[in-house]
Structures are given as C-alpha cells and as structure tokens.
Amino acid sequence: MGTWRWVGLVVIAAAGLAAYAWYELTPPPTIDRPLTVxxxxxxxxxxxxxxxLGTAQQILQRRRDDPxxxxVAAEAATKLQRFDEALQYYGRIPDxxxxxxxxxxAAGEIQFHLGHASAAVREIERSIALDxxxxxxxxxxxxxxxxxxxxxETLPHLMYMLQTDRLQVEYLLFIGNLAKETANFEELQRYLRAQxxxxxxHLGLGRLAMERGQHAQAREHLERVVADLPQLVEGHAQLGLLYLKAYPQRLxxxxxxxxxxxxxxxxxxxxxxRWLTPTHPAAAARCxxxxxxxxxxxxxxxQSLAQVLHQLGENEVAKDAGQRARRLQELNIALEQIYKARTYPPLLQQAAELTLDLGRLxxxxxxxxxxxxLDPSLSWPREVLGRAQALLPASGPLPHTLPSHYLVARGDWAQRLPLPDTSLWNELATKREGPTAQPSDAAGESPPRFSDVTDASGIQFQFDNNTANQIDGRRIFETTGGGVGVLDYDRDGRPDVFLVQAGAYP
Known part of the structure; x- marks a missing residue:
C-alpha cells in the first residue's frame, strides 16, 4: 500500500461507531489458512x-513488529476513533x-486533531527528518x-513548496513577510483546552497579546514559554522584543x-x-x-542600521540600508493589498517586480x-522572468535571497564594527543600563531627555492610538500616510489638533 493510502487516515467516518459495535458482536472472519496483511x-x-483491526491484531500475535x-492496525483504529490505540501502533514502527x-x-495528524500541539509538532518534525x-x-x-x-521556522518548508512547484498564493504571502503575525487565537485556545x-x-498567545498592546499578558505568556522551553529560541526572541518595547530594565x-x-x-x-543604540552605537550597528x-x-x-550608520558617518552604507528598507516596506504593503485582492494583476506584478529587485527570485x-x-494572456510574467533569468548564479543552488543582495556582503564595513562580547554584556548587566541610562559614545552627545510640561503649558491633549482594535490589512492612511488637522473645532477661540491616525475607528 502506497503512502497515499494514509493521507486521509484522520478523516473520521460517521459509520465508525456502528462498525465498532459490529466488531464487538462479530469476530474476524474465519479462514482455513494463516491470516496475512x-x-x-x-x-x-x-x-x-x-x-x-481484529485481523491485524491476530497477525500481530505472531508477527509483533511487522510495520x-x-x-493497517493503526489506520483501522483511527477510523474507529480509538486514537490512543492507533498512536501505540504507529509508535511501534521503527525509524x-x-x-x-x-x-x-499520521501520528502527528492524530495529535493535531486531538489538540496536542507539542506532540503534533514533534511527530511531524520527525516525519520530515525521515523523508x-x-x-x-x-x-x-x-x-x-x-x-x-x-x-x-516556516521558511525552509515554504521554500520547498516553491522549489517543487506546489504553488499556492498563501505560500507566497507567508514567505513574503515572515514578520506578519499569523497566530490563531481560537486554535491556540483549543490546544490549551486539550492540554x-x-x-x-503560550508563544502564539504571547505574540498576539504583544501585537494588541497587552504587555502584561504578553509577558506572562512569554516568560512561561522561556521557563518551560528554554531551548526554544523563538520564545527568547519574542520575550526580548517585548522587553525592548515595555520592560527595558529586564534586558x-x-x-x-x-x-x-x-x-x-x-x-x-x-x-x-536597539538596546545598545543610545550608549554604544558602533556595537549596535554591528548587531x-x-x-x-x-x-x-x-x-x-x-531601518535601525540606516539611522545608526548615519550617526557614525557611514553615509553610503546607510543610504543602501535605507533603500532596501523602503523596498521591503513597499513589498509588505503590496502583500497586504494582495491579501484582500488576490487576483488583481497590477498588484501581482508589483510583488514580482519588488521581489526581483530584492534578489528573491x-x-x-x-x-x-x-x-x-490566472490570466495566460498577460505578457509581463514572461518579461519579468527573463530579467530574473539573467540574475541566476552560474552554479550551485539558488538561495532564497541572492548573496549579491546581502547588504553585509558589500565591502568590509560590518567587520570593522565591534562585535559585542561577554565583557560588554557583563558591563551592561552590572550597570543595569536601560535604553536611555548612559551617555552616548559619540563625543559631545547625550541622549535626549523629555519632560511632560503639557499641564503646565495649559495644553489639553488626549491621544488614543487604538491598539485594542486589531484588524487584518492596512487602512489607507497606514499606507499612503495620514495627516494633521488644526482647526477650531469647538469654536472656543483656540486651535484644536486632530490626528487622523488616532481615535476609535468606525
């Protein structure tokens, strides 16, 4: 039996319960010869x-480890919704x-449908490692x-899909912006109800909470992940991003x-x-x-590199970093628009052109x-592919991003910057430096200091960035820019400032 036989093993047939009842009353068929697979x-x-299942069990009495x-026993048990039994059979099959x-x-699929997230990931990862x-x-x-x-961690698997022509627009959207949040709150809750x-x-829940500005909840989720799964680097990375945003004293x-x-x-x-930028800009640039x-x-x-390199006088590299940042931002905006209009050719062409410009062939x-x-009559796909063909390396595999488009490959500017070492981290730990605690390395500079003089100046001001209202996609002012209105809205003789990117959305 080929591998396709098991592709649908976890589809639970409604007739399974009836079959189970029949089995309880009816023994496997009697055959005058030894039963076979x-x-x-x-x-x-x-x-x-x-x-x-009964037949397979009889055979296993004399051929206990026959894969x-x-x-067969595992699939039959799955169809009968005897999942623990099915997992035992699958687990007995050696690598x-x-x-x-x-x-x-197949075991991973069962664990997934049972809501056992860690077990599902573990089994599926083992499967891919084997084949x-x-x-x-x-x-x-x-x-x-x-x-x-x-x-x-999806990147190598998304690359495999593109390289083997298993084309889905979802895969292009996923790989196009790996920073876009895709955690599913309802599914994460299902996992927690099961286990x-x-x-x-809690990793996904922490990321969602952080995106919504719920920093205390995010911290609770992410600190649990780091405590219970200390080798899961993504948990540490997300916790660091949270600390950078809301708890810099914890860095x-x-x-x-x-x-x-x-x-x-x-x-x-x-x-x-980001942590080092105010106090050690050269080391920050290296980071x-x-x-x-x-x-x-x-x-x-x-974006951050462009800013700190300007401060250090590396204006040419800073310009290149800023240009690539703008291209990446343009691509992210195009992808957000494609999420809403997946068959609109001009947007698809924009994504193709931008990925070509970024070296992501x-x-x-x-x-x-x-x-x-979608439209075989389009001429631009052939033209863009022709330009992409000219960029292919002469030998070797084609990576996700062409090495020629790596900013760090241009000159030796990165190697000339100091790489932070243990002594620097120990220094920061001893001083408990925060993002604005110490003066800058640059001569004659010090970090800015802000004082709240709003009330003393007689200004009445309220800003609501509406972080609780999270929706998919981007609004028009988040793509082309917003604006500021300064009018005497309430006609009290004083100007009022209205920021269109703030306040409750309709």
Missing part, C-alpha cells in the same frame, strides 16, 4: 474497520522501516508553526539567560542592537549587521507563475 488490507479498503501490519515517515506524519519529500507533512508543519507563532499544561501555545537578565543557539536568530541581534546577515530581509534591522518566479495561471 493482504486480508487485513482488503477489509480496510472495504471499510470494515473493526474486522480489519505493514502495524500500519528504519519504509513506512516510518508516513507513520510519524524531506513528504510534502503533506510540510504542509502541516507550516500550518502548525504559523498558528503557534514560530513564523521563521492545559502544554507551554507551546540585562534576558541577555544573561539566552541559550547559545540564540546567536543564530536575527531578532535576538535586532533586540541587542543590526548580524541580524541582516542572518535575514537579509529583516525590515526593522535595515523564487518568489519572483512564483508570482509570475501565479499571475500567468
């Missing part, structure tokens, strides 16, 4: 699940067996990672407890750079450079193929 398969294909029989990858995937070409396992892991807030002690769903402790694997996460370097080396499409790192190819599939 073919007998069990025929019963399974005839949807006689209870009889198939083929275990697969060396031909069926092992499918067995791990990287099991594309439906990759489909599931993309879905799980997106829901759980592990967006960066309240599983810490993994020294955050840095001290990072696992060694955190060195490979771009968001960790971004947080370090942003490291973030970009790990992720050449990291928008905030490019796999995505360029995907957008061109998608547009041509």
């Amino acid at each position: 073919s007998d069990a398969r025929r019963l399974l294909e005839a949807q006689q699940y209870a009889a198939a 083929q029989v275990l697969m 060396s067996a031909e069926q092992a990858a499918v067995a791990r995937w 990287p070409d099991l594309y439906y396992a990759r489909e599931r892991i993309i879905s799980l990672y997106n829901t759980l807030g592990r967006r960066r 309240p002690d599983d810490p993994l769903p 020294a402790d955050w840095q001290a407890h990072l696992p060694t694997t955190a060195q490979a996460h771009p968001d960790v370097w971004y947080v370090r750079g 942003f450079a490291e973030a970009i080396r790990l992720d050449p499409n990291h928008l905030p790192a490019h 796999w995505e360029t190819r995907g957008w061109c193929a998608y547009a041509a599939m």
